Amino acid sequence: MTRSLRIATAALLACAGAAHAQDANLGRNLAATCANCHGTNGQARGDTVTALAGMPAERLITTFNAYKNGALPATIMHQIAKGYTDDQLKAIAAFFAAQPAKK
Amino acid sequence: MQKHHTLSRRRLLGVGLAASVAAPLFGCATGAGGPSIGRVVVIGGGFGGATAARYLRMWGNVDVTLVERNDTFISCPISNMVLGGHKSMADITVPYGGLAALGVKRIQGDAVAIDAQGKKVRLADGRELPYDRLVVSPGIDFMFDQVVGLDAAAQQKVLHAWKAGPQTVALRRQLEAMRDGGVYALTVPKAPYRCPPGPYERAAMVASYFKQHKPRSKVLLLDANPEIQSKKALFEKVYAEQYKGIIEYRPNNELKAVDAATNTAKLEFDDVKADVLNVVPPHRGADIARSAGLLNMNARWIGVNWLSMESTAVPGIHALGDAVLSAPAMPKSGHMANQHAKVAAAAIIQLLKGEPVNPAPVVMNTCYSFVTAADVIHVASVHQYDNADKTFKAVPGSGGVSSAPSEMEGRYALSWAQNIWSDMLAS
Numbered sequence: 217m218t219r220s221l222r223i224a225t226a227a228l229l230a231c232a233g234a235a236h237a238q239d240a241n242l243g244r245n246l247a248a249t250c251a252n253c254h255g256t257n258g259q260a261r262g263d264t265v266t267a268l269a270g271m272p273a274e275r276l277i278t279t280f281n282a283y284k285n286g287a288l289p290a291t292i293m294h295q296i297a298k299g300y301t302d303d304q305l306k307a308i309a310a311f312f313a314a315q316p317a318k319k
Numbered sequence: 320m321q322k323h324h325t326l327s328r329r330r331l332l333g334v335g336l337a338a339s340v341a342a343p344l345f346g347c348a349t350g351a352g353g354p355s356i357g358r359v360v361v362i363g364g365g366f367g368g369a370t371a372a373r374y375l376r377m378w379g380n381v382d383v384t385l386v387e388r389n390d391t392f393i394s395c396p397i398s399n400m401v402l403g404g405h406k407s408m409a410d411i412t413v414p415y416g417g418l419a420a421l422g423v424k425r426i427q428g429d430a431v432a433i434d435a436q437g438k439k440v441r442l443a444d445g446r447e448l449p450y451d452r453l454v455v456s457p458g459i460d461f462m463f464d465q466v467v468g469l470d471a472a473a474q475q476k477v478l479h480a481w482k483a484g485p486q487t488v489a490l491r492r493q494l495e496a497m498r499d500g501g502v503y504a505l506t507v508p509k510a511p512y513r514c515p516p517g518p519y520e521r522a523a524m525v526a527s528y529f530k531q532h533k534p535r536s537k538v539l540l541l542d543a544n545p546e547i548q549s550k551k552a553l554f555e556k557v558y559a560e561q562y563k564g565i566i567e568y569r570p571n572n573e574l575k576a577v578d579a580a581t582n583t584a585k586l587e588f589d590d591v592k593a594d595v596l597n598v599v600p601p602h603r604g605a606d607i608a609r610s611a612g613l614l615n616m617n618a619r620w621i622g623v624n625w626l627s628m629e630s631t632a633v634p635g636i637h638a639l640g641d642a643v644l645s646a647p648a649m650p651k652s653g654h655m656a657n658q659h660a661k662v663a664a665a666a667i668i669q670l671l672k673g674e675p676v677n678p679a680p681v682v683m684n685t686c687y688s689f690v691t692a693a694d695v696i697h698v699a700s701v702h703q704y705d706n707a708d709k710t711f712k713a714v715p716g717s718g719g720v721s722s723a724p725s726e727m728e729g730r731y732a733l734s735w736a737q738n739i740w741s742d743m744l745a746s
Binding site: 241242244245246248249251252253254255256260261262264265291292295296297298299300304 | 373374377378654657658661662665677680681682683685697699700701702703714716717718719721725727728730731733734735737738739741742745
């Protein structure tokens, strides 16, 4: 790939990002459905539930899927996990990974 | 304390100003700073309204005014624990100060009229609040006229305690004053009503109190519905195992009238005399929604466009929570009101910016119920927007209830309360 093509590609990607500003909020909106138990932006209050803020995306996806397929026992997460699609899970995981970890 | 908060807030505002100057460098920056993108008035500071106010501030630079008649938030969830004597009112009371620190302007007062044409809200004291978009999260009001004899005087004695607050305290006092060997009767209205598992949790909580302190007393659950409306098998098991001889459940017992003088519930086929009579009358979206012409569904509930939570009756007004006509299998719960609020906040910010709203929102629900002072059961569901039918639908195969009551879920329930109160009130 030539340098100019690389720049053009980068510019195109930037534009695509701007054009899909709504998609940029997808992870934010989906992750907000978790806040009631896991805290605003994943910054959980108390020590009872896992704080999701700052968790690497891969770890969140793996754990979530383990709940979904029953590999990881749970009281409630196995039932909730089945309500989200793989794409939605990815968007949620990316959002939480980008949040500052709980202090 | 107050002085310290003011100082911190000033410092925060200073940072906000700096951020707004720098904003053009970060095209995707959101939140406070710079000129606001619009004025939103929120009526009601419960699970729906407070969450909307918080998320409108957090997700967009929206000028938000919250109108709420109470000076602090008192939670309905966990309030049955107060009736059982296991929690205090202080445990379920949360201040509104966190929202103020985020820049939400809070007005303690009553919204009495909405001028949808002129886009303004009138308060009881005569003040008018102009808005670009309005959020109405008014909760419920009771249809007292559906129960003969339940007039204003009778309501002083025959309590509902279905809005947490002074009635919670008063009902607890009635229970404490009741003789051992007495009967506490709770009537449940036909669905839909606020908090489907709530009456069954309340029966268990009062029974837990009787079992320990007034063991010869009885809980009589008079249900207008043909069966327990939520977590049925779990509640039945708890009643049979934990509260055998204390709780008696009677389905298909719709309350027709009361005689407050004798604490008598008049049902279709018989009369029941109680020592403490607790009537939850049928309810509808609250008065402000009715006077604004928002109750376009059976004259009881607010119809909404689920993509934006905008009223299908009056444009520019977004409605949340228990007052909304629920989508299929969607409960009237505080948790769900909080989820409604996030759909609305995201959509309102898009609409104020002239951009399209999220075409595929998701909401989910979790309701925990205490069955003893420590043991809890849950029901959970996830609802995805269905574009063909233009409503939320529960995802097949998702959701469900507890396998059994547990102390672990008791800890989760209290953690849920702490987190949702913090999520809505920035506490």
